[in-house]
Amino acid sequence: KQEVTQIPAALSVPEGENLVLNCSFTDSAIYNLQWFRQDPGKGLTSLLLIQSSQREQTSGRLNASLDKSSGRSTLYIAASQPGDSATYLCAVRKGTYKYIFGTGTRLKVLA
């Protein structure tokens, strides 16, 4: 059974810091991995999607990497801003449809 773990569960950093969020999964047979952002009381906003054949994806200050063999992905946020405060969720897609989510990392960036 696929399990997805995110570490740390919560993180508080001063503005301007670079930071790394970690996601690990137990079954490397995934179709893709997607990182989402969730603001309090809101739905999920897709940040980056990495297909199983890819190693990383970048969007602005965000960079996500994928190492299927070790069952790990990292989300790197450069020069963090207070507006980055949210919960970050990673999800692995098993087969062609079912997403399995981690429990998320709650990020707070202090001004």
Next chain:
Amino acid sequence: GAGVSQSPRYKVAKRGQDVALRCDPISGHVSLFWYQQALGQGPEFLTYFQNEAQLDKSGLPSDRFFAERPEGSVSTLKIQRTQQEDSAVYLCASSSNRGPLEAFFGQGTRLTVV
């Protein structure tokens, strides 16, 4: 529409009431998913549709939960005889069946059973 739309955004139900939650996926998206998110947890898979066919309902927690997508577009998640443990955010997502299969989520419906 531009994104996945869910209604209502908030629903308060008395225990024992039936509720119906609606999802309008992105136009043309073949795949539709329902997820349940308890407070402080990640979303948990409920069910999956490909067009009008419900291909996987393994995540539905009990036979009080029922989902349909009769014309392969709008979907409804129905919960009968609601109980307090049904209180959660219900998220709908859709994706195309081509390319990277990126999932797009709606804003969710927050259900509170009192």
